[in-house]
Amino acid sequence: MAKNDPVGDNARRGAVRDRSQVYNPKNETWTKRDSDSGRFMDQKKDGEPFKGVRKEPK
Template identity: 50%
Template sequence: MAVNKPKGDNASKGAMKKRTQQNTKLGGASAWTKRNKKSGEFMAVKKPANETKAVRKFKGVRREK
């Protein structure tokens, strides 16, 4: 039987409304950059492990257009 996780487990439920992500170029390779929507500060970058792998997006973060 499935149960809900206990409160205070620091797991996010649903989309993060205060953050966005956009597809950027990092040294000629594609990367996803996460930023704070309120201050505009860049928070993290996801880049491919090597040239042959595709870049994965951040989970639950909205995309910028």
């Protein structure tokens, strides 16, 4: 039987809630947004999408 141990190791399991990401083709980066307020939070430098954050439709 599979377990999610060890408890308390600060590892995320599942999707990040209340967050979304959108791709900016002008500078070719992914930007993370807060779903509640709509504010932009963070931007990736390497051009790869954020892990575990849902993508907004184009």
